[in-house]
Amino acid sequence: MRDCIYLDNNATTKIDEEVLGAMMPYLTLYYGNPSSMHSFGGQVGKAVKTGREQVASLLGAEASEIIFTSCGTEGDNAAIRAALSAQPNKRHIITTEVEHPAVLNLCKNLEKQGYTVTYLSVDSQGRLDLDEVQASLTGNTALVSIMYANNETGVVFPVEQVGQMTKEYGALFHVDAVQAVGKIPLDMSNSSIDMLTLSGHKIHAPKGIGALYVRKGTRFRPSMVGGHQERGRRAGTENVAGIVALGKAAELAQAHLPNIAQERQLRDYLEQTILTLIPDTVVNGNPIERLPNTMNIGFKYIEGEAILLSMNQYGICASSGSACTSGSLEPSHVLRAMGLPYSVLHGSIRFSLSRFTTQDEIDRVIEVLPDTIARLRAMSPFNSDDASWLQEQEKAALAK
Amino acid sequence: MWEYTDKVMEFFYNPRNQGTITEKGEGQAITTGEVGSIACGDALRLHLKIDEATQIILDARFQTFGCASAIASSSALTELLVGKTLDEALSLTNKQIAEFLGGLPEEKMHCSVMGQEALEAAIFNYRGIPLDNHEDDEGALICRCFGVSDARIRRIVLENDLTTAEQVTNYVKAGGGCGSCLADIDDLIADIVTEKATAVAVATEVVKAKSAPKPLTNLQKINLIQQVLEEVRPALAQDGGDVDLFDVEGDLVKVILKGACGSCSSSTATLKMMIEARLRDRISPEITVIAV
Numbered sequence: 001m002r003d004c005i006y007l008d009n010n011a012t013t014k015i016d017e018e019v020l021g022a023m024m025p026y027l028t029l030y031y032g033n034p035s036s037m038h039s040f041g042g043q044v045g046k047a048v049k050t051g052r053e054q055v056a057s058l059l060g061a062e063a064s065e066i067i068f069t070s071c072g073t074e075g076d077n078a079a080i081r082a083a084l085s086a087q088p089n090k091r092h093i094i095t096t097e098v099e100h101p102a103v104l105n106l107c108k109n110l111e112k113q114g115y116t117v118t119y120l121s122v123d124s125q126g127r128l129d130l131d132e133v134q135a136s137l138t139g140n141t142a143l144v145s146i147m148y149a150n151n152e153t154g155v156v157f158p159v160e161q162v163g164q165m166t167k168e169y170g171a172l173f174h175v176d177a178v179q180a181v182g183k184i185p186l187d188m189s190n191s192s193i194d195m196l197t198l199s200g201h202k203i204h205a206p207k208g209i210g211a212l213y214v215r216k217g218t219r220f221r222p223s224m225v226g227g228h229q230e231r232g233r234r235a236g237t238e239n240v241a242g243i244v245a246l247g248k249a250a251e252l253a254q255a256h257l258p259n260i261a262q263e264r265q266l267r268d269y270l271e272q273t274i275l276t277l278i279p280d281t282v283v284n285g286n287p288i289e290r291l292p293n294t295m296n297i298g299f300k301y302i303e304g305e306a307i308l309l310s311m312n313q314y315g316i317c318a319s320s321g322s323a324c325t326s327g328s329l330e331p332s333h334v335l336r337a338m339g340l341p342y343s344v345l346h347g348s349i350r351f352s353l354s355r356f357t358t359q360d361e362i363d364r365v366i367e368v369l370p371d372t373i374a375r376l377r378a379m380s381p382f383n384s385d386d387a388s389w390l391q392e393q394e395k396a397a398l399a400k
Numbered sequence: 401m402w403e404y405t406d407k408v409m410e411f412f413y414n415p416r417n418q419g420t421i422t423e424k425g426e427g428q429a430i431t432t433g434e435v436g437s438i439a440c441g442d443a444l445r446l447h448l449k450i451d452e453a454t455q456i457i458l459d460a461r462f463q464t465f466g467c468a469s470a471i472a473s474s475s476a477l478t479e480l481l482v483g484k485t486l487d488e489a490l491s492l493t494n495k496q497i498a499e500f501l502g503g504l505p506e507e508k509m510h511c512s513v514m515g516q517e518a519l520e521a522a523i524f525n526y527r528g529i530p531l532d533n534h535e536d537d538e539g540a541l542i543c544r545c546f547g548v549s550d551a552r553i554r555r556i557v558l559e560n561d562l563t564t565a566e567q568v569t570n571y572v573k574a575g576g577g578c579g580s581c582l583a584d585i586d587d588l589i590a591d592i593v594t595e596k597a598t599a600v601a602v603a604t605e606v607v608k609a610k611s612a613p614k615p616l617t618n619l620q621k622i623n624l625i626q627q628v629l630e631e632v633r634p635a636l637a638q639d640g641g642d643v644d645l646f647d648v649e650g651d652l653v654k655v656i657l658k659g660a661c662g663s664c665s666s667s668t669a670t671l672k673m674m675i676e677a678r679l680r681d682r683i684s685p686e687i688t689v690i691a692v
Binding site: 301302303304305306309310313322329330331342343346378379380381382 | 409412413415418434437438439441442443444445462463464465466467468470471545546569573576577
């Protein structure tokens, strides 16, 4: 595989060399079971303890508030189900239209089981309306579950404000922070969040490890029942190497946080240059209330998969909210919820940077992208000069 | 990531015949066909230059909004068209476009269908046949998300031997939105499969019967009669009636009219028009049908 310019870090990240180095001995030498009474297992137990402390430190939490999971989806599922089973008399959930499928599809399933779900809308910049949050809360609301930052646009929600409102109604507050962790400073010791999900492979740990923060004192009924691991809250022999890796990754992410502005600068430079050099191009999502590493650009009149495959020729990796890339035929639910016009919707590309992204890489993208976009635009029957067919269609789509 | 053939990627990276046609000579015509929409995520505007005397396609160009396989399919289509007469072009199927590219991923077959439909639209435009009246006129809208009628699904199922709703989604997108019409698509496929099986069986019997040098055996006759009764049964059922074969004596066929048919004044017409006419056609002009 040739070197690639990897700008798809919201999808997954590369494993940091240090993380790999830290976890490797737990795949080779130290294979003991942390639950064992002998010292061979005991030393492994200590590594798990260290990992837990490192994750807790990144979140400003206590070690006992961390439950290791297999991934972000598991964390989201466990949190939501735990919140509901702790309050069997409350049957209302509030979430948003732009959540990750791990939350959205679970909520749709719960609707079939008799729960009422409010899906909060977002504006054209992907932002929540706090008045709508307030108006949706009732005494019957068991849980509010919203994401900290959106995976596609990077738009950051005002979680603490939502959390305060949630408290007034006695509902639990879960936050899917899979995209925010390591990019935004978090402090659970001074927060209204009751439960928070994170995932290892988004912060340079391997796939297959995640964590769920559960505030001390929050009633938690486990989804996974079996042994006593994770103090009975998540049964199953620990993914020791994964936990060690996640711990190390958390430590490195915490150390990197003060330098996050560098990622933002590179991102802004890429974004501004694209907007300057390429006409008919828009930023999707609020440009200010946004993760420092994420940008979502709509290239009008052309389709996302064609853009991605054209960039792939130059080794540039990004992703798209277009229908053709997902195989689902419908474009991204996030961009649709923002009410973007179809001309933008299908041609939206997400670039997501990491601490490993370099100026050279960004310059290389800037070098090839304008021609790539121009080539595809020359093929398109839609353009800004002759928009008659397009306008007709946009109108028809709106009427529908 | 999709598994595209090298030829798809070649036609995506270096598409042939991209653009429009603006210039034409004496005795030549230019026509365009537009299908798809920006809402659906792909659209194709096909331009053809036609020699009016010979009806031969002299040039074909495309403008495509869509993914890599949509662009490759459009380009492939233009390559297939040049030099063909309009009638030859009309017989081109989406399958041939896909085959030209060494195949498309199943989920992307709708790209080849878009090519075929744009071609038809362009030729219909040239011939002055109103597009709204050609195939979407009859039959109900099945998929509201993508605006697909049962006539269009029927055609694509027959031309590509499709057997599942998922395939229909891959070919014409129907069912790919909210998914609420997937059950209707399943029903439609089941109907088409039954119709096809009946048509094939009847055709086989007719061929056998017609090519047989000697008169039909009673068993062959009975089989044919039973098939004809099967064919008319749905129509009778709509009026609450039914029909069964009672006996066959030489050229005399005795049937029992049941349900509403038994007392219906038009049952004689049913017997003569629907059943007897078909039997005379397929078995022998001497056949007479009576109700017992």
